[in-house]
Amino acid sequence: MDRNNLIKWLKEPKKMGNKYSLWAVYFSTACGVIEVPPVLTSRWDAERFGIIPVATPRQANLFLITGYVTTKTLKAIIRTYEQMAEPKYTIGFGSCPINGGMYWDSYNTIKHLDKYIPVDGWIAGCMPRPEAIFIGVTKLWGMIDKGLATGYIRYRENYDYYRGNQEKLFGSMEWPPLYTLKEGTNDG
């Protein structure tokens, strides 16, 4: 532990705890996941940064979207994201979740992930190096410190928008809304 952070630990233990125990849900969407095993294992050793892969979304609070997202994967992503306990942070990894990347005119790939679930940070590149994950995570630390990583609050407060977009894509959803929908929205 860094001794300079001692004051911070005493002032805001909850925030610091969140920061240094980002447990990542072990969910791989696409090719980007090829960069994740070296990150987690001894070469780059993500545990130095407090990142451990966990098996269930209930235990996790970091969601790495690695690579392109097809509509079918998006369904699983939304299910996983909604099961995660708050506070939860999402990082889009690679250029495909940002704007479609090389799948910009594909019939079955999501172009902008942040239209369906909130994303706290992006790591651009195709593919980004494993070091980029650490840069992203340290940036996320800064955001948590300043109170800017508020994706989950955005999701809760603008659930109409996100659920509306999801319903537009999937037709009818197989599970009930996570939060109560406000009036004036489409009910699927």
Place this chain on the structure above:
Amino acid sequence: MDKLVGLLKGIFKDTDGESLGKNRLRVTAPRGSVLAVLDYLKASGFYQLKSISCVDWMDENEFELVYHVASMESPLHLMVKTRIARDNATFPTAIPIFKNAGIFEREIHELFGVEFEGNPDLAPLFLENWKEIPPFRKDFNMREYVKETYDSIPSFEEYQWQKEN
């Protein structure tokens, strides 16, 4: 190779074979005799169905089905090709001959719209909530679809701006 082509030509009418370089053979058969050709090839040692693919020849108003068969014992790779009509395309299933044909046929049914008679499971495989014509047909306008489905949704910032004003 030439021997096999000669045999096939002798047994099945209108069947033609052409060598495509070393160890690759293309067999063209009319619609009616494809399954019989496959059956014959399986009996003569080509017991492995590697894939079934489909080509959309829109100008000729035809689909081309390609059955890739091979065997572990010989280096020969065979393509059995046939043309079927494009409108309301139907074709008998190859499951009785090759059991693994089911999944390939399911994929072709989803992406090209070819109805395989006798296949018990033609449920959608990749697509989710699909309402357009099958996406691999050449008359499917992908750009238009992407614009409608994905690009027409306002981004979160636009949504917030609209809400406030």
